[in-house]
Amino acid sequence: MNQAIRNAWVAIAAMFALILGSISYVQVVGADELTSNQWNNRAILQTFCQDRGTIVVGGQPIVQSVPTGSESCKFQRQYLQPQLYAGLTGYYSNIFGSTGLEKSVNAALTGQSDQLLLDRMKQLFLGQQPQGASVELTIDPAIQQLAYSLIPDGQRGSIVVTNPKTGAIIAMASKPSYDPNQLATHDQAAAQAAMAKLQGIQGINLNQSVGGPTGALLAPGSVFKLVDTTAALASGKYNKDSVLPNPAEMALPGSSAKLPNYAGGNCYTQTQASFAFALEQSCNTPFASIALDLGQDAIGKQAAAYGFGQDAGNLLHLDYQSGVWPKNLDQSQLAQASIGQFNTTASPLQIALMTSAIANGGVQMKPSLVKTVRAPDLRVVDEPKPEVLRTSTTPDISRQITEWMTDVVSNGIGKGAAVPGVQVAGKTGTAELGTSGLNNSWFTGFAPADNPQVQVTIVMEGVDVATGAKLTSPSASKIFEAVLKK
Amino acid sequence: MSAVEAAARPRRNIELVLLVLALVVGIGANAMTSINQGLSLGNDFWMQSAIMAVASLAVHIALRFRAKYADPLILPIVVALNGLGVAMIHRLDTASTPVADYGDVQARWTVVGMALAIGVILFLKDHRMLRRFTYISLILSAVLLVLPLVPGITAGDVNGAQVWIRIGPASFQPGEVAKITIGIFFAGYLSTNRDLILLAGRRLGKLQLPRFRDLGPMIVAWLASIGILIFQHDLGMSILFFGIFISMIYVATSRASWAILGIVLMFLGAMASSEIFPHIRLRIDGWINAFDPEVFGRQYGGSYQIVQGLFGMANGGLIGTGMGQGRPDLVPFAHSDMIIAAFGEELGLVGLFAIVVLYALLVTRGMRAAIGARDAFGKLLACGLSAGIGLQCFVVMGGVTRLIPLTGLTTPFLAAGGSSLLANWIIAALILVISNAARRPIDTTPLGPDETPAAIPPSSAPSAHRGGPAETTKTQVVKQQ
Numbered sequence: 001m002n003q004a005i006r007n008a009w010v011a012i013a014a015m016f017a018l019i020l021g022s023i024s025y026v027q028v029v030g031a032d033e034l035t036s037n038q039w040n041n042r043a044i045l046q047t048f049c050q051d052r053g054t055i056v057v058g059g060q061p062i063v064q065s066v067p068t069g070s071e072s073c074k075f076q077r078q079y080l081q082p083q084l085y086a087g088l089t090g091y092y093s094n095i096f097g098s099t100g101l102e103k104s105v106n107a108a109l110t111g112q113s114d115q116l117l118l119d120r121m122k123q124l125f126l127g128q129q130p131q132g133a134s135v136e137l138t139i140d141p142a143i144q145q146l147a148y149s150l151i152p153d154g155q156r157g158s159i160v161v162t163n164p165k166t167g168a169i170i171a172m173a174s175k176p177s178y179d180p181n182q183l184a185t186h187d188q189a190a191a192q193a194a195m196a197k198l199q200g201i202q203g204i205n206l207n208q209s210v211g212g213p214t215g216a217l218l219a220p221g222s223v224f225k226l227v228d229t230t231a232a233l234a235s236g237k238y239n240k241d242s243v244l245p246n247p248a249e250m251a252l253p254g255s256s257a258k259l260p261n262y263a264g265g266n267c268y269t270q271t272q273a274s275f276a277f278a279l280e281q282s283c284n285t286p287f288a289s290i291a292l293d294l295g296q297d298a299i300g301k302q303a304a305a306y307g308f309g310q311d312a313g314n315l316l317h318l319d320y321q322s323g324v325w326p327k328n329l330d331q332s333q334l335a336q337a338s339i340g341q342f343n344t345t346a347s348p349l350q351i352a353l354m355t356s357a358i359a360n361g362g363v364q365m366k367p368s369l370v371k372t373v374r375a376p377d378l379r380v381v382d383e384p385k386p387e388v389l390r391t392s393t394t395p396d397i398s399r400q401i402t403e404w405m406t407d408v409v410s411n412g413i414g415k416g417a418a419v420p421g422v423q424v425a426g427k428t429g430t431a432e433l434g435t436s437g438l439n440n441s442w443f444t445g446f447a448p449a450d451n452p453q454v455q456v457t458i459v460m461e462g463v464d465v466a467t468g469a470k471l472t473s474p475s476a477s478k479i480f481e482a483v484l485k486k
Numbered sequence: 487m488s489a490v491e492a493a494a495r496p497r498r499n500i501e502l503v504l505l506v507l508a509l510v511v512g513i514g515a516n517a518m519t520s521i522n523q524g525l526s527l528g529n530d531f532w533m534q535s536a537i538m539a540v541a542s543l544a545v546h547i548a549l550r551f552r553a554k555y556a557d558p559l560i561l562p563i564v565v566a567l568n569g570l571g572v573a574m575i576h577r578l579d580t581a582s583t584p585v586a587d588y589g590d591v592q593a594r595w596t597v598v599g600m601a602l603a604i605g606v607i608l609f610l611k612d613h614r615m616l617r618r619f620t621y622i623s624l625i626l627s628a629v630l631l632v633l634p635l636v637p638g639i640t641a642g643d644v645n646g647a648q649v650w651i652r653i654g655p656a657s658f659q660p661g662e663v664a665k666i667t668i669g670i671f672f673a674g675y676l677s678t679n680r681d682l683i684l685l686a687g688r689r690l691g692k693l694q695l696p697r698f699r700d701l702g703p704m705i706v707a708w709l710a711s712i713g714i715l716i717f718q719h720d721l722g723m724s725i726l727f728f729g730i731f732i733s734m735i736y737v738a739t740s741r742a743s744w745a746i747l748g749i750v751l752m753f754l755g756a757m758a759s760s761e762i763f764p765h766i767r768l769r770i771d772g773w774i775n776a777f778d779p780e781v782f783g784r785q786y787g788g789s790y791q792i793v794q795g796l797f798g799m800a801n802g803g804l805i806g807t808g809m810g811q812g813r814p815d816l817v818p819f820a821h822s823d824m825i826i827a828a829f830g831e832e833l834g835l836v837g838l839f840a841i842v843v844l845y846a847l848l849v850t851r852g853m854r855a856a857i858g859a860r861d862a863f864g865k866l867l868a869c870g871l872s873a874g875i876g877l878q879c880f881v882v883m884g885g886v887t888r889l890i891p892l893t894g895l896t897t898p899f900l901a902a903g904g905s906s907l908l909a910n911w912i913i914a915a916l917i918l919v920i921s922n923a924a925r926r927p928i929d930t931t932p933l934g935p936d937e938t939p940a941a942i943p944p945s946s947a948p949s950a951h952r953g954g955p956a957e958t959t960k961t962q963v964v965k966q967q
Contacts, residue, residue, distance in 0.1 A: 001737060001738070001740060001862065001865055002857050002865075003740065004736055004737040004738075004739075004740040005737050005853055005856050005857050005865065005869050006853075006857070007736075008733050008736060008737055008853070008869060008873055009849070009850065009853040011733075012846075012849055012853075012872075012873060012876035012877070012880075013846065013850075015876060015877070015879075015880040015884075016842055016845070016846045016849075016876070016879070016880070018880070018884070018889060019842055019879070019880060019883045019884060019887070019889070020839060020842055022883075022884065022887035022888070022889040023799070023830065023835060023838050023839065023842070023883070023887055024835060025887070026796055026799045026800060026830070026887050026888070027799050027800060027802060027803055027804065027830060027834065027835040027838070028803070028804060028835060030800065031799075031800040031803055032800075034796050034797055034799075034800035035797075035800050035801065037777075037793075037797065039782065039793065039797075040797045040800075042797055042798070042801045042813055042816065043801075045813055045816075046801075046813070
């Protein structure tokens with residue numbers, strides 16, 4: 001009997017050992033995963049009332065913590081120019097968690113990052129309130145303001161302005177926007193009411209992963225022809241003097257439907273076209289025939305080299321979705337996908353990255369948003385340097401494409417983007433949304449063409465052709481001018 | 487055994503020292519909460535601490551008088567756990583709006599529990615007296631288990647389980663007390679019949695198969711457990727009852743086949759019930775798919791509670807946030823079912839390990855008493871009650887850490903709940919009494935006036951012979967006086 005009691009004890013001791021194991025798993029091994037779980041708002045609740053660092057643009061704070069005067073929760077997050085920067089800053093709420101930069105640079109803002117260890121210990125010893133670091137962005141406030149104002153209220157659209165040589169984001173604006181103050185308030189009932197109201201707005205950028213310049217996946221339309229062109233030149237089958245077939249419409253293999261050139265343009269004037277003409281006039285059939293010739297894998301490989309379906313690197317600090325080159329296409333689908341229709345999609349930032357790579361001799365820089373991180377005593381603790389993200393194509397090919405893109409603005413359908421005295425390279429796109437007659441209207445380009453300083457990508461969602469033309473290329477011209485004048 | 491008898495010293499002074507330490511732990515945790523939250527220690531705190539200390543000392547003094555050879559570790563461990571529980575419940579009270587007073591209620595029940603323990607120590611001179619009540623315990627257990635279903639006194643469905651009764655303003659969970667009575671029944675029944683169960687029946691290879699009629703108690707126990715599950719929706723209690731039974735029948739027969747049969751039956755019951763009963767299925771779903779958004783957001787049988795508990799424990803990490811500095815209040819039922827998560831958050835892995843070690847020590851000391859006990863009834867009772875505490879800890883902590891599905895059992899001595907506290911204090915007292923009998927030196931002087939053999943139930947005498955050869959000779963020494 002005593003032996004049986006000892007055995008029973010061993011069984012129970014084994015149970016206790018299992019418990020020690022599972023406690024260790026939860027509290028040590030799996031703790032990081034649990035802490036970063038999207039439903040876990042403990043971290044926010046713990047630091048919610050602290051003096052968080054400011055987010056600075058052009059030397060002025062755009063987000064700061066202000067004293068509430070209340071003992072129970074001493075600081076309130078305040079967003080200055082909330083609508084203008086909501087897509088970047090995100091919000092900081094004790095109910096809904098945090099999004100955007102509030103989430104991604106949280107360690108710096110709360111002072112928890114490794115570089116701030118000494119500051120943290122100093123505060124601890126001196127008995128000071130914990131104070132976070134301030135984060136200065138690469139954004140130019142004037143350009144951000146301009147870009148934001150170029151999207152009419154009530155229009156869904158995004159504008160991404162970057163420096164193609166460094167990857168620094170100069171402006172990134174989208175509408176509809178919202179006021180993060182309404183969600184960051186300590187009045188939980190008010191925050192909940194505001195959230196309920198905001199969630200009803202189509203295309204709103206409350207969560208970086210579902211909207212805005214970094215997230216919304218849209219049909220890229222003709223701007224995708226830059227991928228086809230690159231793939232064609234890279235294949236060796238085509239060169240700058242190649243003559244492409246340009247029928248007014250093209251029978252789609254295995255389908256009764258036909259792929260037409262755009263009826264409004266000048267494509268119909270030639271049944272054969274050079275690359276320059278096909279890009280200038282944005283004819284569809286030459287690029288569809290290139291895609292059918294090269295095959296979907298070649299196009300897909302080039303798309304990936306431009307970043308489709310890839311990561312954007314660690315300097316962006318925003319949730320990012322790049323784009324999709326669809327898989328397992330039949331010939332008819334391939335023809336449509338190659339002109340940025342069917343299931344081909346891209347976020348505005350993805351198109352900006354593609355164009356930036358062409359502007360930068362085929363080298364794509366990591367998009368970056370943080371210029372400096374400063375400790376409470378204004379000492380710079382972090383200053384990210386430009387980093388190469390990937391090589392998208394060769395310098396020769398990018399130079400050739402730049403030349404043709406310059407023609408698009410000087411002679412072709414992107415004339416609206418021209419800036420007096422500056423050579424601008426660009427490409428437009430008009431992606432049809434079903435049979436509604438409405439389109440996603442794109443412009444992407446850079447200037448000056450021979451020494452690119454600025455890249456601009458604009459997309460306006462759900463517009464007719466005339467409105468699209470008005471809201472894209474001319475807006476790009478204004479932004480080029482504003483950036484280059486500085 | 488010989489080691490125990492060679493060192494047959496009362497060890498009450500060691501108990502006193504450890505008891506003071508235990509009080510420092512419990513009262514200290516309570517004080518830390520207030521200090522960390524910047525509150526002053528009010529009159530209530532001092533009053534409550536003093537009452538707690540006096541009541542614990544009263545148990546200690548009762549032991550000095552009536553059971554001076556009792557195990558010196560058990561009381562300090564129980565007081566430490568109880569004190570920590572009161573402190574954490576107080577701490578959670580301060581976080582709720584409006585401020586609750588579960589902590590005061592728990593402190594009051596603690597005093598009542600200690601008083602009952604003193605009562606057991608004073609009036610239960612010899613644990614073998616309980617053997618007389620073997621079948622009365624069976625009837626009592628049945629009544630206690632059925633009470634929550636009786637119209638008029640049932641408290642109805644509380645958080646999905648029908649295990650409460652309500653008489654006037656007071657509510658009570660009779661199942662907690664049934665743990666004790668069912669332990670007494672099994673100990674009495676098995677100590678009397680274990681030879682029959684052991685020897686009769688066919689052998690199949692190495693396995694000694696029990697006779698069908700000897701399977702009776704196992705089937706009754708199994709049906710009772712399933713009954714609890716079906717009618718009261720109480721998975722935890724069901725597992726606990728059956729687990730206690732399996733451990734006792736295994737110890738009584740020393741046959742692994744019984745334990746294996748029991749575990750197989752338990753699994754069959756669990757699998758069948760998860761097929762049949764939606765609430766069990768939801769529990770298992772909430773365990774396996776805890777991080778599924780749909781399961782997380784489900785209002786009934788979802789995983790919100792367990793996931794919040796995990797978040798809390800992860801937040802505590804290695805050393806915890808410190809008493810009063812985490813957010814254990816974010817976990818639903820933090821003061822009762824989920825109190826382990828609260829401790830994990832505020833005391834960290836280190837604190838939780840300490841608590842687990844306290845429980846492991848408590849169970850070990852109970853098992854040690856069982857080994858030392860000189861009669862089969864005492865062995866079985868001490869072993870069953872200790873195994874019950876161990877199993878209960880496993881079910882609760884395994885549920886909170888997502889090792890097994892979460893069931894609504896209380897953590898012994900820690901969790902808020904008067905019925906549970908009372909029952910566990912009685913269990914602690916019973917183990918203390920048995921350990922006293924186990925560690926008591928064999929009396930070589932003539933029996934005192936209150937130690938007549940008549941105090942020992944006649945039926946226990948033969949049973950002593952069954953305890954194995956070692957015990958037999960020693961009990962004969964006593965009887966020859």
